[in-house]
Amino acid sequence: MAKYILSPDTALRTWHENLHTFIKRYTALPVRLSREEFDIALKCDGTKDIPQSDALYSLVKRKIVEKCNEQGSTKKLSPWQLHRSFTGKVMPWLSLEITQQCNYNCLHCFNAADNDRPCKELSFDMLCKVLDEAERNGILAVLITGGEPLLHRDFYKIIDAIYSRDMFVHEINTNGSLLTPEVLCFLSSKGNKPEIKISFDGLSYHDRMRGKKGAEKATLSSIELCLSEDFPVRIQMNFNRENTDTIQPTLELFSKMGVPRIRIIRTTETPRWISNAPDCSYSWEEYYEEALNVAVRYSESGLTPELCFWNFLTVHPKDKTYSLERVQYYTHTFKKSCPLCKTINGMPAIGANCRIYPCLQYSGTLDAYGIVLGDIRESGLTALLQRGRYYDFAHATQSDRIKSGAKCAACKYLTWCAGGCPAIGCLESRDKNFYAHDPSACIFFENNWPEKIEAALPGWTNRTPLS
Numbered sequence: 001m002a003k004y005i006l007s008p009d010t011a012l013r014t015w016h017e018n019l020h021t022f023i024k025r026y027t028a029l030p031v032r033l034s035r036e037e038f039d040i041a042l043k044c045d046g047t048k049d050i051p052q053s054d055a056l057y058s059l060v061k062r063k064i065v066e067k068c069n070e071q072g073s074t075k076k077l078s079p080w081q082l083h084r085s086f087t088g089k090v091m092p093w094l095s096l097e098i099t100q101q102c103n104y105n106c107l108h109c110f111n112a113a114d115n116d117r118p119c120k121e122l123s124f125d126m127l128c129k130v131l132d133e134a135e136r137n138g139i140l141a142v143l144i145t146g147g148e149p150l151l152h153r154d155f156y157k158i159i160d161a162i163y164s165r166d167m168f169v170h171e172i173n174t175n176g177s178l179l180t181p182e183v184l185c186f187l188s189s190k191g192n193k194p195e196i197k198i199s200f201d202g203l204s205y206h207d208r209m210r211g212k213k214g215a216e217k218a219t220l221s222s223i224e225l226c227l228s229e230d231f232p233v234r235i236q237m238n239f240n241r242e243n244t245d246t247i248q249p250t251l252e253l254f255s256k257m258g259v260p261r262i263r264i265i266r267t268t269e270t271p272r273w274i275s276n277a278p279d280c281s282y283s284w285e286e287y288y289e290e291a292l293n294v295a296v297r298y299s300e301s302g303l304t305p306e307l308c309f310w311n312f313l314t315v316h317p318k319d320k321t322y323s324l325e326r327v328q329y330y331t332h333t334f335k336k337s338c339p340l341c342k343t344i345n346g347m348p349a350i351g352a353n354c355r356i357y358p359c360l361q362y363s364g365t366l367d368a369y370g371i372v373l374g375d376i377r378e379s380g381l382t383a384l385l386q387r388g389r390y391y392d393f394a395h396a397t398q399s400d401r402i403k404s405g406a407k408c409a410a411c412k413y414l415t416w417c418a419g420g421c422p423a424i425g426c427l428e429s430r431d432k433n434f435y436a437h438d439p440s441a442c443i444f445f446e447n448n449w450p451e452k453i454e455a456a457l458p459g460w461t462n463r464t465p466l467s
Contacts, residue, residue, distance in 0.1 A: 094142050099120075
């Protein structure tokens, strides 16, 4: 027998459908424990003698608990470590659009319902109310976005408010123009470095896409700054008919700079993009074709960053492997109780207009169609997370989609793609049906893109084989 205590970066949490879990500091996803492990961990407060057992050994080995070094140790659990229970479903992340204000005027802005500049902003008082409710519902990590989030007059106070509630900033989406050594130093002082997601749309093209002369130079400087300060960086690039030729030289530059991760996104037909650049988006079939052409050149180039093509393919050059982004489950893991979307199921999104969205990437389109799932000014965040139209969609399952009459019911690919992205399905359906199938997923599987990718990348191993 000896005294044990939770490791300093570990806490125990219970949710309605996840009764026995632990979390690690600055990570959001709770990890399940067996009932025996959880009961033992609950007793590990530094004051009780704990009998030796295989379950205790497992907890020690996984660094969930540690042995007190001396008898009469004065170690105590911090307030954050104390066991807490929550009544709702597990939703570890929160996406916060703190402002729609932006110093750029992007041609494709997904926040915009039209070609006018969005101008809404969440007040600091409202943000504090949201964060208070988020903390009471067990939300751990916050994604900060905009607009340009650094334009919010209370940006520093917002970051302080998040950490003062024992939550943390998981990532910041920015155009990079306002990043400075002072901003990064402030973020570092909070104990973790959030991932900085910076938008860049191609050499000699970025200024056009962002509607701002000099944007390219400013963005490249901000990327260099973040890398020099050891922040995790991910570049997000649009991909359309106008900038295809810029992709390869841009990838070569980012590899030389030491960028670890790059994500290429098909420019979606948002209301603003349709107005500013009609017919410039690739069809889904064209997107897959062009993306695979880029992937093949990339695989032969010797470049090293991980390269993800949204809803298509991720290549991992360091070990010559790739992943099919469309593969969500396998025959042995798919169930009708699986969520329509893992992201929507775990991350509510609050817009600067106080509305709640399944994801902010199509907030402007929902606004354009007058589709409102809830407003935090009317009911507060807790109510929206526990009932109502948003709740029903966020926690909808494959069974709900099948019951709605979507073509997925009889599809042999359902156990892999799970019906695809519900946002795309909704936007491309005639009646804006939240349970509609995603036609781009159908194109991917029915037109044999897994086989085409395998043939185009000889010698590379598929991490997501269709088995």
